[in-house]
Amino acid sequence: MKKNAYITGASSGIGEEFANQLAASYNLILVARNKSKLESLVKELNLKHSESKASFLPLDLTESKDIISFCKTIENDSNLGMLVNNAGYGTVGEFAELDIQEELREIQLNVTTLVSATHSALKNFKKQNTGIIINVASIASYLAAPYSATYAATKAYVRSFTESIHEEAKVHGILVQALCPGLTHSDFHQRAGIEKKDFPNFMWMNSKEVVSTSIKSLKSKQAICIPGGVNQSAVGLTNFIPSSLTRKFAGMLMKK
Ligand SMILES: NC(=O)c1ccc[n+]([C@@H]2O[C@H](COP(=O)([O-])OP(=O)(O)OC[C@H]3O[C@@H](n4cnc5c(N)ncnc54)[C@H](OP(=O)(O)O)[C@@H]3O)[C@@H](O)[C@H]2O)c1
Numbered sequence: 001m002k003k004n005a006y007i008t009g010a011s012s013g014i015g016e017e018f019a020n021q022l023a024a025s026y027n028l029i030l031v032a033r034n035k036s037k038l039e040s041l042v043k044e045l046n047l048k049h050s051e052s053k054a055s056f057l058p059l060d061l062t063e064s065k066d067i068i069s070f071c072k073t074i075e076n077d078s079n080l081g082m083l084v085n086n087a088g089y090g091t092v093g094e095f096a097e098l099d100i101q102e103e104l105r106e107i108q109l110n111v112t113t114l115v116s117a118t119h120s121a122l123k124n125f126k127k128q129n130t131g132i133i134i135n136v137a138s139i140a141s142y143l144a145a146p147y148s149a150t151y152a153a154t155k156a157y158v159r160s161f162t163e164s165i166h167e168e169a170k171v172h173g174i175l176v177q178a179l180c181p182g183l184t185h186s187d188f189h190q191r192a193g194i195e196k197k198d199f200p201n202f203m204w205m206n207s208k209e210v211v212s213t214s215i216k217s218l219k220s221k222q223a224i225c226i227p228g229g230v231n232q233s234a235v236g237l238t239n240f241i242p243s244s245l246t247r248k249f250a251g252m253l254m255k256k
Pocket of ligand 1: 008009010011012013014015031032033034035037059060061062086087088089090109136137138139180181182183184185186187188189191
C-alpha cells in the first residue's frame, strides 16, 4: 500500500507542484484554505493517477483549532510517509508601519505551525523508524532583509531549526530537509505586493525545477537543498560579503 504524504499550501505554486510530482508515489492529503482550488486539483490528480488517491483538508493553518486538528491527524496516521511543510507567505514594508497582527500571523504560519506539525510527524515517524519531512525555507534565510524583516527571520528560523532536527532525526531513520528556493514563479509575489519586474530574469526559477530538485536530492540525504546554480552562488557569496553590505543590498531590493 502507498504511504500518505501531507502537503501544506498545496492550492498553488510550489505546494501544488509537490502534489503533481508526488502523486504517482504517495496517497496525497492536500492542505490549504481555498477549498475550490483544492477540490479541482484533487479531481485532476485522481483522474491522472489511478494508482494512488488524493484528498484534501481545507484548513487555515493560522487558526488554533485547525492547527490542532491537522497535527492530531498527522500524529495518528498509521500510514504517514511524508510531510511537506510548505504553506507560507511574506509581508513587505517598513516593520513599524506594517499591521502587527499580520506580522504575527506570518510568524504563526511560517514558523509556529511548521514546528508543531514537524513535532507531530516526528512522533509518528519515530514509531516507524522511517519518514520524510521537507520544510520549505528560502535563500532569504541567509540574509537579514530590511523591509521584509519578519519574512527573512521566519525563514532563518526554519532553516536553522530544520538543520538541527535533521541530525536528531537521522538516527531514527527519518530524513528531514530544508528546501531553500530563490525567486520562484508562483502567487507569492503578488500576495506580498512585490513587483516581479524589479528582479532580473536570470534570478527566477519555475516551481517544477524547484520541486524536482528537492525530491531528487532526498536521495543524497542532505539537510539543505538549494535549487539552481544562481541561488547556490548567491548563498555562497554571503560567506564572503560582510552582512552589513548584504543586508543593505537586500533592503534596497525590498524597498522598491
Ligand atoms: N515563490 C518564491 O519566490 C519563494 C521563494 C522562497 C521560498 N518560498 C516559500 O515557498 C512556500 C510556498 O510559496 P509559493 O511561492 O508557492 O507561494 P503561493 O503560490 O502564494 O503559495 C502559498 C500557499 O500557502 C497557502 N497558505 C497561505 N496562507 C495559509 C493559511 N493561513 N493556511 C493554510 N495555507 C495557507 C496558500 O493557500 P490558500 O491561500 O489556499 O490558503 C498557498 O497554497 C512558502 O513557504 C514561501 O515562503 C517561495
